[in-house]
Amino acid sequence: MTNDKLYTDSGIEIKKLYTPDDLALINDQVSKEFPGKFPYTRGVQEDMYRGRLWTMRQYAGFSTAEESNARYHYLLGQGVSGLSVAFDLPTQIGYDSDHPPERR
Secondary structure, eight states: OOSSOEEOTTSOEEOSOOOHHHHTTTOTTOOOOOTTSTTOTTOSSTTTTSSSOOOOOOOOOOSSHHHHHHHHHHHHHTTOOOOOOOOOHHHHTTOOTTSOOOOO
16 A cells, blocks of 8 residues: 555445545535535635644643743744643632632
């Protein structure tokens, strides 16, 4: 399998483009649209994620806001095109993270 064709890990050939004709046996109500074409019902990229792969984002926390800010600036300087920033869980759900836990 060293040609230009793509295969799944199971060795099943993956076509470069699947058209509604390929899906007719599965569902006769399939959109007649093509990827990368208005109204983008099959995705905004013509080659889907073969030309530009999905990004993997990771959350990272540092001890202070200044250290976190420095890390984000470093990553952006290295060409990272996507950052995900998350607060600690209590802050995400609306609690003051410095507030002592309630006793039960």
